[in-house]
Amino acid sequence: MKKLFTKFMVLGSLALLVLAACKKDGELAVAEIKSNGELSATATALTLTKPNADKNAITFNFTEPDYGYNAAVTRVLQFALAGTNFAAPREYILSKDSTKKTFKVIDINAVMLSLGLPTGVNSDVQVRLKSTISNNIAPVFSAPVALRVNPYPLISFIYVPGAYQGWNPATADSLISATSNGIYEGIINFPSNGLGFKMLTKKSWGPPEYGTGSAAGSIAIGGGDLSAPAAGSYRLIADLNANTLAFERFTYGIIGSATPGGWTTDTDMTYNNGTRTWSVTLPLTVGAIKFRKNDDWGTNYGGANGELVSGGGDINIATAGNYRISFSTVTNTYTITRL
Secondary structure, three states, rough: OOOHHHHHHHHHHHHHHHHHHHHHHHHHHHOOOOOOEEEOOOOOEEEEOOOHHOOOEEEEEEEEOOOOOOOOOEEEEEEEEEEOOOOOEEEEOOOOOEEEEEEEEHHHHHOOOOOOOOOOOOOEEEEEEEEEOOOOOOOOEOOOOEEEEEEEOOOEEEEEOHHHHHHHHHHOEEEEEEOOEEEEEEEEEEOOOOOOOOOOOOOOOOOEEEOOOOOOOOEEOOOOOEOOOOEEEEEEEEEOOOOOOEEEEOOEEOOOOOOOOOOOEEEOOOOEEEOOOOEEEEOOOOEEEEEOOOHHHHHHEEEOOOEEEEEOEEEEEEOEEEEEEEEEEEEEEEEEEOO
């Protein structure tokens, strides 16, 4: 019995020693980090421009933290506004097979815009290396690198001078590409005596000038005058990659018991390409109104307190009179002003 008890004591002691050793090793793996890794950059100030979009802008070089053993590390670059202590960083996952990352102008510009940086002015940004080996172990961060960055806006325009506005490029309506991907769109109102137009990349005459192509729906540099299908408001979609142009009938009007046409006939509104708003001046009686697209209930708006709601309730008119009404599907707001 004594021998059996002694054997249990020995085994128990060995187990405790093993557990203690494992705990000690685990503590050492976390506590004995010899370095947090280092990050450096090939530039401290960046002025980013669209013509240089495909050129290299900056390279970040880094070394991994020293965990005291060969750990599998997940590495991320964190970008944040200076002075925010990385409270809301944007992260870029790094390759496991490299110790550097080069960003092209267009890519680092996108990161800066995602931080909300204004374009055309300098802003201060910090970048750091975040290294992680386990969800159960706190990540390790390098010292931050300071950058001063002046990003450019991604949005770009083409201009549409035509008979509808006197063929003047300086005052022409425009089509917009939100990401400068070569596809532009916008809404233009063409009167019956002003269907012809051209498309330009700047607010002046000169190449490239886009006109008609060899096939229906195509455009070409140096081609003849383009033409809207008929009088009215159209959404134009110009694809400069595929050299195509499409037209979509696109109007908004007001309908309702307060309008001259009642709930039967829309009163058309006029689009302002510069402010991207629709407006109309008309007499209203006591009653209700709504906004709808292309004389159809498929797309309609209502809502209270100047806030547009898709499919929302009727907008009530309490006093008869002449009114100026405008609305924007960009800001989802409307105004009703008695004149």
